[in-house]
Amino acid sequence: AQSVAQPEDQVNVAEGNPLTVKCTYSVSGNPYLFWYVQYPNRGLQFLLKYITGDNLVKGSYGFEAEFNKSQTSFHLKKPSALVSDSALYFCAVRDSGNTGKLIFGQGTTLQVKP
Amino acid sequence: NAGVTQTPKFRVLKTGQSMTLLCAQDMNHEYMYWYRQDPGMGLRLIHYSVGEGTTAKGEVPDGYNVSRLKKQNFLLGLESAAPSQTSVYFCASRPSGFSFYGYTFGSGTRLTVV
Numbered sequence: 001a002q003s004v005a006q007p008e009d010q011v012n013v014a015e016g017n018p019l020t021v022k023c024t025y026s027v028s029g030n031p032y033l034f035w036y037v038q039y040p041n042r043g044l045q046f047l048l049k050y051i052t053g054d055n056l057v058k059g060s061y062g063f064e065a066e067f068n069k070s071q072t073s074f075h076l077k078k079p080s081a082l083v084s085d086s087a088l089y090f091c092a093v094r095d096s097g098n099t100g101k102l103i104f105g106q107g108t109t110l111q112v113k114p
Numbered sequence: 115n116a117g118v119t120q121t122p123k124f125r126v127l128k129t130g131q132s133m134t135l136l137c138a139q140d141m142n143h144e145y146m147y148w149y150r151q152d153p154g155m156g157l158r159l160i161h162y163s164v165g166e167g168t169t170a171k172g173e174v175p176d177g178y179n180v181s182r183l184k185k186q187n188f189l190l191g192l193e194s195a196a197p198s199q200t201s202v203y204f205c206a207s208r209p210s211g212f213s214f215y216g217y218t219f220g221s222g223t224r225l226t227v228v
Binding site: 004006009032034036042043044045046049090092094098099100101102104105106107 | 145147149154155156157158159162164170172204206208216217219220221222
């Protein structure tokens, strides 16, 4: 079965420090991987995705993610965290069947403290 | 603005009442999805549609029905609401084939069943 795991419920970092939000996946075939962010009482906003090509994917708001096929991971990173980055982050993988549905991880709350 | 619009944004229902959530998209997308978001569980797929007049069950379809009579609209119905259906509901759509952003999400409907 295809799945996504986000092992940390919450990540705390100080403003200005680098941040990492972890994601591992299990999927048959080549993975299509996504990161979304949800601010309080808002919908999901697309951050970045990996389809093929470079293992380091750059996205919105200074975020990037590193695809590691051998470790089946797709960790979200940012070199210098901002307080405004505090939000709920979801990793997702596109189902390999023809429905194209997204399978989500359980989400990680990022708290950036000043 | 083009996108996915969900109505209503908030609703409180009494147990046993019925209601319909509307998702409308103006991007001519083929695929539409209904997810529910619960703390610690990420987003789980309720039902989806791969085109006008078609619907299919997702992971957690019990207690819900859907219809897609028009391509732009995807309705989610609760015939007899239960407290377990208290959740935030998100609709998403995507075009067929490859798309850079892939999925567009609505801003969500927060439903409380008392």
